[in-house]
Each structure stands twice: as C-alpha cells, then as structure tokens.
Amino acid sequence: MLKTPIARGVALATLGASLAIPSMAQAEFLKDSKASLEMRNFYFNADNRQSGLASEDSKSEEWAQGFILRYESGFTEGTVGFGLDAIGLLGVKLDSSPDRTGSGMLPVGSDGRTDDDMSAFGPTFKARISKSTLKVGTLIPKLPTVLPTDSRILPQTFRGAHINSGEIKNLTVDLGRLTENSLRSEAGYEDLTATNVSGGKATDKFDFASASYKWGDSGLTTSYNYGHLDENYKQHIVNLLHVLPISEGQSLKTDLRYARSTEDGNANVDNKAIGAMFTYSLSGHSFGLGYQDMSGDTAYPYITGTDAFLVNYVMIDPAFADADEKSWQARYDYNFAAMGIPGLTFMTRYVKGEDFGANGNGEEWERDTDIAYVIQGGPLKNLGIKWRNGSYRGETAAGADREIDQNRLIVSYTLPLL
Structure with missing residues (x-):
C-alpha cells in the first residue's frame, strides 16, 4: 500500500466523492476507475557559455526524482x-548545488539553493451529458493555444474549467477558461503571464475555444483555435494535418500551421507565424523537412x-520565433521495430534560423538527438530509458554569442494501480 502524502490525498478524495454519491449510482463510478503511478528519474547536464558571463555561471547539473499519481x-x-479525477505530484532532489542550478526541475530559493522536495495535489470534478464533458479544477489541456510542458520530472498544470464536446460525428469542440498556472518546477499556483510579450500583465483569465474536424477516411483533419490571455494577447491558429497512404508501410504526412497574434490591453504584440512540416515514412524510416516564417513587429507569444x-x-x-525570423528543419527518425527490435527508437534533427535581431542579420542553429528504449517484456516491462543530447549556437537579442550543450538522461516507469 502506498504511504506517500499524495497517495493518501488521492485515496481521501476518492473516498469523499464515493460517500457523496448514492450507493446505487456508485457502480460505474468505481467500476470504470483507473489509477497509475508514474516515476521519472531525471539527470540534467548543461554547459551554457555566453560572451560577457563568468565561466563559473555556465554550469547547470542536477538530478531529481518525480512521482506522478493519477486517478x-x-x-x-x-x-x-458525475465523477472525480485527481493528480498527486511529488518531486525530490537527488543532487544539486547553488552553482549548478538551472535545470528547471525544482524550485530555487532566495539563497540560490533548490528545495529538497515539492509536492502538490489537484482534484478535478467532472460531469458528463451525452458526449459532452465538463471538468472543473486541476487541468492539463492539450490544445494549440495552450500546451502544458511535460519535459521535466513533473508536468505543468492549470486550474480552471474545460468543456469537451463530441456531439457531432468527427467534430471535436473545446471551450474553457484557465485562471491559474503551476509551472513544472513549482508546487503553488499563480496568475498567468506571457512569454514574448512586453507591457503585459499577470492575469487570471485565459479563454480558449477550439474546433477540430476529421474529414471521414480522407486522412485530413482541420482545426481552428482561439486563445485570449487578458491584458496580453489574442491569438487565432489554423491547422491542417493530412496523412496520405502511398503503399503498405509508406506514407506522406503534411502539417500546415498559421497563427495570427495581436495585442490586448497595453501589451505590444504583432505576430504572424507560418509553419509547414512534411514527413515521408518508409518501413521504420521517417524523413522530415520543415519551414517556419515569423512576420510582424514582435515574436510569437504564448503562456x-x-x-x-x-x-x-x-x-x-x-x-526559433523571434520577430522576422525564418527557420528550416531537417529531421530523421527510425523505429527499430522494423528490424526486429521493438521499443527502440532514434531521432535526430537540425534547425537553422536567420534574418532576426536588431540589424536583421542574426543567425542560430540547434542540433538534437534522442535515443529511447522501452523494455517490452519480463519483470521490467514498460521501463523506459531515454538519452537526449542537444547543441545550440546563436546570439541573444543584445547580440551576445551563446553556446549551449545539453545532455538529459530519463528513466521512467508507470505502475498501474487500478
């Protein structure tokens, strides 16, 4: 039996909800319940070199353990x-020091040291009518206008209300408002703010609306998405996603994106973003080419x-979203299941950006490589190991040279509980 505070919190919340529901109605509530415990062991190492900074400020190296209990x-x-969801989060420091912080995994105190641990518990109450569901409480929405990050030991979460509806065949509609934000390295909640926005304010209002339609068996999905971060920006995003089967084991995927962002309140926002990614897949191999174009007076804004x-x-x-920046990407993926090694995958990509900055001659590039393996059977089934390596070379907005080399090693395992 789990003894952690987050486990007890989930159990108490479930018990409380069960007591509030008449016994005749509890059958499906309990029968369809699911629970799991995800564990992430994360080592982060980065060498951040920038002209004008002392060498001792360049190192970032930390090790931490995350526990994510979902009900x-x-x-x-x-x-x-009616129903109840809940998430319990616990992050534990394994190794860190004031001269090596900056991994984004744990809170950093006023003395420059990371906290030994952080924890949070978030319930979500839900109601369903036909094919529409309302959720109120802790949310992790996944929409083009709001994509919570999940790239460290714990996921980013929000508080608010979210309606998801599938009443019309092939059409999915999402509506809602977010009021508070908890970052991946913080246990508490705060008002929402924006990145790449000058003159904006912290707010408790982010309204969103999304409609996504799947065009039968054509392989085409189109969507329109709206987001409004009060006193910061308004954003419209259109996405077209199409998968064209060519033959057995062969396909072409097209992903086209357009976003228009404008100011709200006294903020300064003026951005148009156009992106296209084409991916050709053949027998485990995937070859991708992408292009992205920023226009307008400011960079691309997001929460x-x-x-x-x-x-x-x-x-x-x-x-790669500075004002007026143009960037392209070349990517290659391989799934080793094609050669009889299921669970082993490889990815590498190169991105080059240019034509940004005060004089319009800024340049930057990044190269990333991922190798991952998920054990397919035996006592360690579903244990995942991933190594991520990345290198970046470019300039700051002030023109200073930046060089970053990163390594991340993640070991993860999800244990089903119900």
Whole structure:
C-alpha cells in the first residue's frame, strides 16, 4: 500500500466523492476507475557559455526524482453522470548545488539553493451529458493555444474549467477558461503571464475555444483555435494535418500551421507565424523537412511555461520565433521495430534560423538527438530509458554569442494501480 502524502490525498478524495454519491449510482463510478503511478528519474547536464558571463555561471547539473499519481473515476449512472479525477505530484532532489542550478526541475530559493522536495495535489470534478464533458479544477489541456510542458520530472498544470464536446460525428469542440498556472518546477499556483510579450500583465483569465474536424477516411483533419490571455494577447491558429497512404508501410504526412497574434490591453504584440512540416515514412524510416516564417513587429507569444505550437519548437532554443525570423528543419527518425527490435527508437534533427535581431542579420542553429528504449517484456516491462543530447549556437537579442550543450538522461516507469 502506498504511504506517500499524495497517495493518501488521492485515496481521501476518492473516498469523499464515493460517500457523496448514492450507493446505487456508485457502480460505474468505481467500476470504470483507473489509477497509475508514474516515476521519472531525471539527470540534467548543461554547459551554457555566453560572451560577457563568468565561466563559473555556465554550469547547470542536477538530478531529481518525480512521482506522478493519477486517478480517473468513471461516471455515475443517469442522464448526467458525475465523477472525480485527481493528480498527486511529488518531486525530490537527488543532487544539486547553488552553482549548478538551472535545470528547471525544482524550485530555487532566495539563497540560490533548490528545495529538497515539492509536492502538490489537484482534484478535478467532472460531469458528463451525452458526449459532452465538463471538468472543473486541476487541468492539463492539450490544445494549440495552450500546451502544458511535460519535459521535466513533473508536468505543468492549470486550474480552471474545460468543456469537451463530441456531439457531432468527427467534430471535436473545446471551450474553457484557465485562471491559474503551476509551472513544472513549482508546487503553488499563480496568475498567468506571457512569454514574448512586453507591457503585459499577470492575469487570471485565459479563454480558449477550439474546433477540430476529421474529414471521414480522407486522412485530413482541420482545426481552428482561439486563445485570449487578458491584458496580453489574442491569438487565432489554423491547422491542417493530412496523412496520405502511398503503399503498405509508406506514407506522406503534411502539417500546415498559421497563427495570427495581436495585442490586448497595453501589451505590444504583432505576430504572424507560418509553419509547414512534411514527413515521408518508409518501413521504420521517417524523413522530415520543415519551414517556419515569423512576420510582424514582435515574436510569437504564448503562456509562460507552456510549449509553443510551432513546427520548429525544439529542445533548447525558444521556438526559433523571434520577430522576422525564418527557420528550416531537417529531421530523421527510425523505429527499430522494423528490424526486429521493438521499443527502440532514434531521432535526430537540425534547425537553422536567420534574418532576426536588431540589424536583421542574426543567425542560430540547434542540433538534437534522442535515443529511447522501452523494455517490452519480463519483470521490467514498460521501463523506459531515454538519452537526449542537444547543441545550440546563436546570439541573444543584445547580440551576445551563446553556446549551449545539453545532455538529459530519463528513466521512467508507470505502475498501474487500478
């Protein structure tokens, strides 16, 4: 039996919800419940060199352990079904020091030291009518206008309300408001802020709306997405995704994206982002080519801590999304299942950006490589090991040279509990 505080929190929340539901309605609520414990062991090493900085400020090296306990109930019987989800988060420092912080895994105190641990518990109450579900509480939405990051030991979470509806065949509609944000390295919640926005304010209002339609068996999905971060920006995103089967084991994937972002309140935002990614797959091999174009007076805006919905949003550089920046990407993936080694995958990519900065002659590039293996059987089944390596070379907005080399080693395992 789990003894951690987050495990007890999930159990108490579930018990409380069960007591509040009439016994005749509890059957589906409990029968369809699911729970799991995900464990992430994360080692982060980065060498950050920038002209004008002392060498002792360049090192970032930390090691931490994350625990993510997820509970998802079924719904009570009746026209309106009620349920409860919950997430418990615990992050534990394994190794760090004031001269090696900066991994983004744990909170950093006023003395420059990372906290020994952090924990949080978030319940989510839900109601379902027909094919529509309302969730209120802790949320991890995944939409082009708001993509919570999940690239460290714990995921970013929000508080708010979210309606997801699938009443019309092939059409998915999402509506909602987010009011608070908890970063991946923080246990508490704060008002929302924006990245790449000057003159903006912290706010408790981010409204979003999304409609995604799958065009039958054509392999085509189109979507329109709207996001409004009060006193910061308004954003419209259109996405076209198409997969063309060519023959058995052979396909061409097209991903086209357009975003228009404008100011709200006294903020300064004016950005148009166009992106295209084409991926050809053949017998385990995937070859991708991408292009991204920023126009307007400012960089691409997005909620602080989230990932940006851009084809060139990669491992180290913040999205290759400076004002007027043009960037391209070449990517190669291989799934070793094609040669009889299921669970082993490889990815490498190169991104080059140019034509940005005060004089319009800024340049930057990034090279990333991922190797991952998930054990397929035996007592360690589903244990995952991933090594991520990245190198970045470029300039800051002030023109200073930057050189970054990173290595990340992640060992993960998910244990089903229900």
